[in-house]
Amino acid sequence: MGGKYRITGDAYPRMRRPRNRRRLVLAGIGAVAALGLAGWGTLQLIDVFTTGGDKGAAAADHKRDCPTAKPSAAPAKALPKPASIKVNVYNATTRSGLAKDAAAELKKRGFTIGEVGNASKEYDKKVPGTGVLLGAPAAKNGNFTVLGAQLTGAVEKTDTRKTAEVDLILGTKFKAFTTPQQATAAVAALTKPAPAPSPSC
Template identity: 65%
Template sequence: MSMLTPPGMGGKYRITGDAYPRMRRPRRRRRIVVAALAAVVALGLAGWGTLQLIDVFGGGGGDARARTAAGPACKPRKAAVTAVHVPLKPAQITVNVYNATPRSGLAKSTADELKKRGFAIGKVGNAPAAYDKKVPGPGLLIGAPAAGQNALPVLRTQLKGASLKNDTRPTADVDLVIGTAFKSLTAPKDATAALTALAKPAPAPSGKC
């Protein structure tokens, strides 16, 4: 009996020979494992190479990858400047001053102050019946349609809160009708600042890109 046969066993259970059988893993499974590892390594190298190409052609660094993920950068647009008519100078504007309030002397005192500020003065007196005691705000500025682009905006810098109105007059003069809420003309310093801003309008916003 061979020394490999356990005690008490024999017959068909008898083991012959003097060495244990060697158990080997099938070669096919080994080849599958090796092929899987090679595929993983190849994919890793391909991904690393792609990132390197992005860095080279995108400017390099993590910022390039961030820009690629976020999409193309937004290019700022140039600010659009709104076209406006060049305002007239006060000396080029003739103002008729009318008092539509029960208070006396407002037309003359207001006309004198406008004259000091460089405006030409036309007629001065009480307001016509169409406006007498019918102007609730600080004042009403009236002129031809063309005056709405130059003379009226300039005169409005002298009386904050005044309303504008167009009529069909053929002349270039404008009216300042003093309303019941009138207290005084705009302070000279503030009026000058408003007149300067009117001559140099700010660019219009271009909006989001």
């Protein structure tokens, strides 16, 4: 320079980066972050739809493999008709004529009536409830059920008889039979088919 310009002192001018370069760097970082977020969101959506499709296919396969419950139900055991049940009516109370009246009502309801009279010493004045149904063990399979629907609270007992007839021993709490509608509804509920079990899959 020929000595025209001299640098004196110990202070030197600082070299600063242009401000526009800093802005470019920040803008680049922001763009990269935005692209990263967008890509991550896209992957999440793809995963959701793909997984949902797999689950839907699995559910469809499961439904296809699992047998459908049939609307038909398992048939209930048929109960005997009142006409096929022979009933002996005995009075174990102090009320006179009770067995006769009860037998007449049961006859109206279709039952076959056998003996009518006072209870034996084993049961006379010894039945605190509404009554006792006494018969062979086979009577539990139907005769007790149909006859028991005519009165509430009767106790079922079996003996060694071989015949199918049933003894109805009326107790001190007996007031009246259930209404025919109630008895019919009770028997119908017992003969309604049981629902078929649902598939366990």
